[in-house]
Amino acid sequence: MPFDDVDTKIKLVVYRLTAESGSVPTSAEIAQATDLSDADVRAAFARLHANRLLVPEPNDPSRIRMAPPFSGIPTAFPVEARGKRYLANCVWDAYGIAAALPSDAIVPASDGHTREPLILEVKSGKPISQPYVAHFAVPAAHWWDDIVFT
Amino acid sequence: MLLFRSEETVDLWCDAHKIPRRPLINLDQLWQLAVTWYGNRLTIESRRPAPDEMMSIFASIGLTGPFWDPKSDQWK
Numbered sequence: 001m002p003f004d005d006v007d008t009k010i011k012l013v014v015y016r017l018t019a020e021s022g023s024v025p026t027s028a029e030i031a032q033a034t035d036l037s038d039a040d041v042r043a044a045f046a047r048l049h050a051n052r053l054l055v056p057e058p059n060d061p062s063r064i065r066m067a068p069p070f071s072g073i074p075t076a077f078p079v080e081a082r083g084k085r086y087l088a089n090c091v092w093d094a095y096g097i098a099a100a101l102p103s104d105a106i107v108p109a110s111d112g113h114t115r116e117p118l119i120l121e122v123k124s125g126k127p128i129s130q131p132y133v134a135h136f137a138v139p140a141a142h143w144w145d146d147i148v149f150t
Numbered sequence: 151m152l153l154f155r156s157e158e159t160v161d162l163w164c165d166a167h168k169i170p171r172r173p174l175i176n177l178d179q180l181w182q183l184a185v186t187w188y189g190n191r192l193t194i195e196s197r198r199p200a201p202d203e204m205m206s207i208f209a210s211i212g213l214t215g216p217f218w219d220p221k222s223d224q225w226k
Contacts, residue, residue: 052198053198090151091151092183092184100191102189109153133174134180135171139218
C-alpha cells in the first residue's frame, strides 16, 4: 500500500492540531485545515492505519482512536501540559506526550490494580523519580494484534 | 501498558486477570523509551522504527530477549 506525501501531510496536521488543542481532530477538521476533501482524509487514515501509524475509531472512519502517543478517547492516563489536558493511550504514551510536545507535564494516573492515585511528573526534560513500575503484558511481536489492549 | 505502585500490585493484577507476569520496567527506563520513541513524533522526520531498530532501542535501556523482539514467534 503506498505511503505518499498526502499521508505525511495529514499525519503532521493530525499531530499539530492535537498539540495545539489537546484533542485529536476529526477528518472534517483536518479537511478544513488543508486543501483536501473529507474522503481524501479518511482514505489517508486507512493507509496510515495499514502502516501502523494511527488507529481509526472502530465503526467511525471519521475519527481517530489512537495517534500515538495521543488517544482520541478518555483514558486512565490524562496528561496536563502547556495548560491543556491531553489523553495518552498508556503509561508509556503519557511520558511520550511530554517527550513529543516537548513540555513539563503532570500525569494524574493510578495503580493498575488498586486504583490508588499515582502522580507522574516531568520537569525540565526529566521524570521526577518515583519507585513505580510499568508492566508490559503483551510481547512486542503481538502489540498490533490488539493495539488498544496493548 | 499499565502503571503500578509496586511489584506486589502487579502480581495482584496478573492473578486477577489470569495473565502471566511479564517484564517490568522502572520509570527511568520508561522515560528513555518515551523520548526515543516519541521525541520527534510531531516532526516530518518521524517514522515508525523498523523491527531491528526497535530491538536496538529496547536493548539500549536493558530490555533484551524474545519478549522485546517484534519478529519473535515464541508466543504464537
